[in-house]
Amino acid sequence: MLSKIVRTVSNQLIVFILIFGLYIIMHGHITPGGGFQGGAVIASGVVMLLVAFGSSDIKKALRERRLSVLESSGALIFIGVAFAGIGTVFFYNFLVGTPIFGEIPPIGSNSGNVWTGGVIPLMNLSVGLKVLAGLSAIVLAMALFSSGEEMEE
């Protein structure tokens, strides 16, 4: 556990890191970025909290069961969206043309519109959940192993 200044500043900074990571995940079909990059940004924010507070405090807040539920729900949403277009092929983009996410942008250079993209924003969200839960679980398990205690069941 580091000094009081580091703990206070990292408490304030984690909110901005979370918002920045969610912005990169959700605008993955307009700007550079997407699911993998946004998940890595949020996982690095969790690593910052782990360095500032020590591993036993973080183990009480992020139990292994919650991270496992997040990662599994990300994988299940990904497979569910892939199976929903099974009428034509396996990964068919069935939301292009429907009013949910399916407007078509003008051809050529334009300013982006969030409600385009078809099935791509849903897959970005699910892959972002999977990457953030997976990388946080790996780093938390390694920190607990090297400090003596073990990860509970």
Added chain:
Amino acid sequence: MRQIIGWFALITLVTFLISGALLMHPFGYPPSDMDDYIIANSQAETGSNNVVAAVVFDYRGLDTLGEATVLFAAVSGVLLLLRATKKEGDKT
């Protein structure tokens, strides 16, 4: 003995790598037939402005499914190996 084999293997492989890098096509003019089709038709077919996201999740979605499986296998492997040990003896 191990040093001689090591140096021989290293010099052979580095020679092949650098001569292969010098004999490639000129940097900046790649052959691109598939990518011309994808750049021209991705806004009408998938409806997204980001062509790389359309390729990762729409034109090549099965590769992303395989990579999500690798990520899941790695996370479960790490959490399996770093599990609590019993009091006496150790895992073998």
Added chain:
Amino acid sequence: MMAYIPSNIPFVAAAALIGVALFIIIFRRNLIKIVMGIAIMSSGVNLFIVALGYRAGGIAPIYTEAPEGPMALPVVQALILTNIVIGVCVIALMLVMVMHTFRHMGDIDAKKSRLLRR
């Protein structure tokens, strides 16, 4: 062949990275240094693959507020996105095995920590 040297510098740089990583993997005995060598080799291969897809005077393959110019190839960039994540997973598993070796043997020298030959 000598006329290609000023223009093919990115390919030669990727080959030099892979050569340095091969030297580390063959000639160093500390297990953490070997894992670092594998990570450097992964970076060199990713750099080589993404340098294959550049067009002279090209812009990023994104249509939002895009300037004038030909677009770089997008399929190559999609390949290395997947490759980087798989590299991170493999390095994490290797580091867990190094931690276990240190806890059971007490030493991370590649010549002294061989279980079957003790």
